[in-house]
Amino acid sequence: MNKFRFVFAAILTLSIVITGCASKEADKSTSAAATPSSKKETSYEGLTVNIGVQGSGGLFGKAREEKWFEQEFEKLGVKVAWAEFQSGPPMTEAMASNRLDFAGLGNMPVVAAQAAGIPFKIISEALDGKNNVAIIVKKNSSIKSITDLKGKKVAVAKGSNAFNFLYRGLETGGLKGTDIEAIQLQPDEAQAAFETGGVDAWATWDPYITLNTLTDKGTVLADGGQLGVLSPSFYIVRQEFADKYPDLVTLYLKVLEKSRLWEDSHLEEAQKRYAAEYKVPLPVIQGMRTRSTGINIPVADDVVAELQKTADFQFEVKNIRKKIDVSKVVDNQFITEALKNKLP
Template sequence: MKRYSTLLIVLLILSVFTTACANSEKTEGTDAKNKYEGLTVKIGVQGSGGLFGKAREEKWYETEFEKLGVKVEWAEFLSGPPMTEAMASNKLDFAGLGNMPVIAAQAAGIPIKVISQAIDGKNNVAIIVPTNSTIQSLADLKGKKVAVAKGSNAYNFLYRSLDDAGLKDSDLEIIQLQTDEAQPAFESGGVDAWATWDPYITINTLTGKGKVLTDGEQSGILSPSFYIVREEFANKYPELVTLYLKVLNKSLAWEEANQDVALDRYAKERNIPVEVIKGTLTRSKSINIPVSDEISKELQKTADFQFESKNIRKEIEVSTIIDNQYIEAADKEPLK
């Protein structure tokens, strides 16, 4: 009798153990399935069309994210600062923007991570003047009107360039204008110079409306751009950050393999000549690479200058928000 009682106890223990394991596996499976339930990834872009325009048309992001049950939502912006403001209110997860908006966001305490470098920064930002202008050097800007979008990478480039030339912002009249306002002001003579970025540099130089006074390559003041993510999102869904960069790599691979098609497409989107688009891509070639120590140091120079100029309220260490783990993971395992 004792023998049968012992056997019954053993069977009961095994039954409980098996049930517990089954329930555990069921719970884990349910958790994995529900991890992204109701999640919508919000991707910010500056304007429509371009590299992201092709991806949006082909639904490359939607296709990859929906495999995980995640929806994709797009939001268009005119410049970087509004993008970081959207991140601050949890209304945006990913964005591509210039160096100054990144620095301003970190200084303002907006929790973001820099996940890759988007543009090298040598020729994508410049100070341009009308073709018939008598302005030959930065010193000639004294007493002149210069347009710039406050908080943009061009804003930083302008102020650092003036500092190198021994000029103060009070030596000229700096007019804060977004690109849609600055272009007509530049064409009409409402301003004497314009600190801006591409495609506006190329559009104006190739159409004969303007010429470059100085850019990053000439001055040594780089204006790299970056891809960033909302920090909370990255901490919670690191694999989705890597996926975002993988799809971006796919888009860049398409552009590289179909250059003529891409040029024609981008030209039609903006209703401008192919030559202008070709010049734009030369000045602002899109990349998606880890942020090097050299670029990190250049970004720190900008941050230090902006603090000294009281354009940001506190000193920051930019290396603390640079995180290359996602782009390194994306490069190791590209999309099939």
């Protein structure tokens, strides 16, 4: 199942898990902050932009193959370096040490990074988070609603988007965290426990949702859209980079939008490409897209409000050490400009 967890992270550019590190390429490249301009602040001389991705394919795969980012940035004399990660938290850690300028990641790493004082800005929304995280049960389970989870064993990966979704979801059914027996398991272990009946339910993300529903091993008890508990993902930029090079932030989003539009207009080709890249059945790729289609739009007020609920909850359960105002890190000026003047 490891390959499927990797697929999700690669295709959506974000996921929603906990470990990993920067690639050797990122370590060798010169970050924007580590290479201050010898001329004016607006000069790009000697500048290398470090772009973080989760996995080597997916949405960014075509762009990297065609060198769309390199072509546009090199027009300004700016080089591009790529850094591959397995999840979001290592991305924010790399940003904190000035080794990464751009990243795409889920709501949990964003909240944790802000609480840790890492300087960054959210520059667009990457995923609406309605259906990409869910609680699943066996197809013949007697559990039919959230309230039926009382006294049951529920598998979940602590610190993941699913962890946040599960505990906030319980509240919608009038339950508390103490009303269930949470079994802390990573996806590989949780899959086995789910299949053998070691747990009664599983709070997880795609591709595990799609894999289990496609094979009739499980069914969705509730997802974000049903409970009103969303797990959105975002594109972020290192704060110092945005302050120094705002035009390059806009350019990054323009090329990203070009990549997204290519996928939309070549969907069959793109999905076959993804299936071949990661050696998984095409229906898995197709199913994942129906649950979570990538976007690149300004962060709306209701999304900010939902992210604030996540931050407040994480503070209440002591996963973060201080209260934060998530609106302080949201900056829509770059995506607004990027969408006004799209690349051909």
